[in-house]
Amino acid sequence: MRLTHDEALDLATAAARAAGAGEATARALAEATVAAEWAGSRAVGFAHLPDYLDGLRSGRIDGHAAPEISFPAPAAVRVDVRRGIAQRGFDEAFDAFVERTRSGGVAVLTLHDSYTVGELGYYTRRLAQQGLVALAACNATAQVTTLESGRPVFGTNPLSFAAPTTGARPFVIDQASSATAFVRLRQAAAEGAAIPEGWAVDARGEPTTSALAALSGLLLPFGGARGAHIAMIVEILGAGLTGGHWSIDAPHYAEGTTSPAVGLFVTAFDPERLVPGFAARLTAQIERLAALGVRIPGSHLDITALDIPEALVAALRAGA
Known part of the structure; x- marks a missing residue:
């Protein structure tokens, strides 16, 4: 079903309100959901919204929690979302974070006690749209193993980087340290599709190409030990430096009544503090790489409308 931007925003906001979110939380969640769709990150757009709605209804998300923002250092912003959502915490700290970055040239924001963060590129992209270069890391419920361990030890632990360009879109990379994101695995299982080798293991710890079998198993890091090392770096940044739960200690985001608190x-x-004219310089380099056949992240996207599965729209409207 094709929706306008405002129709999609109103649909997501109403669904969040009906699930128990206050106005500020509902709006923040809706804006991030729609932004993910426009960015081409559909797996963490409307397809992920039902997870949030279930989290609100079950109590895993406090739909009325107001973030607590503090400033432990001139170039640091700390946000406690208090079992709410990261999107609202980031929204309310955003202006202060940008101001401190511009004032000192660099700043750090840490956010903890959160449900899943949704599309990680949402955070870096917004900063790049302000002319800033940004790097973000977050952890999540442990759903990733290593072939040596056989136990859930890491979240999908994505990493995102964004930088401004002179074009309409900033340059954005947003990828999991696992071979795929759990929401993509779940989507493949729903479609009855096979998955590539190296994505996951089944409940017995055996490599599998069955998405359905993988749902009762665990994901694998990309690139073997190298991907596991990236997952560990992200874990130290996303949990260690923020005070959030380590992935191995985080309650499941889709089960029970307790927030993952990641x-x-x-x-x-x-x-511009380092290289005046950086955006133009980066744009020229991206164009040069593209001419040499390098795949540029996001270059394949040509999204001109929001097309949401009709069954999902109907379910959201019914719930709202």
Whole structure:
């Protein structure tokens, strides 16, 4: 079903309100959901929204929690979302974070006690739209193992980087340290599709290409030990430096009544302090790489409308 931007925003806001979110939380969640769709990150757009709605109804998300924002250092912003959502905490700290980054040239934001952060690129992209370079890391419920361990030890632990360009879109990379994101695995299982080798293991710890079998198993890091090392770096940033739960200690985001209480780490800096004309310089380099056949993240996207599955729209409207 094709929706306008405002229709999609109103649909997501109404669904969040009906699930128990206060106005500020509902709006923050809706804006992030719609932004993910426009960015081409559909797996963490409307497809992920029902997880939030279930979290609100079950109590895993406090839909009325107001974030507590503090400033432990001139170039640091700390946000306790108090079992709420990271999107609202980031929204309310955003202006202060940008101001501190521009004032000192660099700043750090840490956020903890959160439900899943949704699309990680949402946070870095917004900073790049302000002319800043940003790097973000977050952890999540442990759903990733290593072939040596056989136990859930890491979250999908994504990493995102964004930088301003002279074009309409900033340059954004947003990828999990696991071979795929859990929401993509779940989508493949729903469609009855096979998954590539190296994505996951089944309940017995055996590598599998069955998405359905993988749902009762665990994901694998990309690139073997190298991907596991990236997951560990992200874990130290996303949980260790924020005070959020380590992934291995985080309650499941889709089960029970307790928040995963994980963390988000974001650092941003003003590139103009280092290289005047950075955006134009980066744009020229991206164009040169593209001419050499390098795949540029996001270059394949040409989204001109929001097309949401009709069954999902109907379910959201019914719930709202």
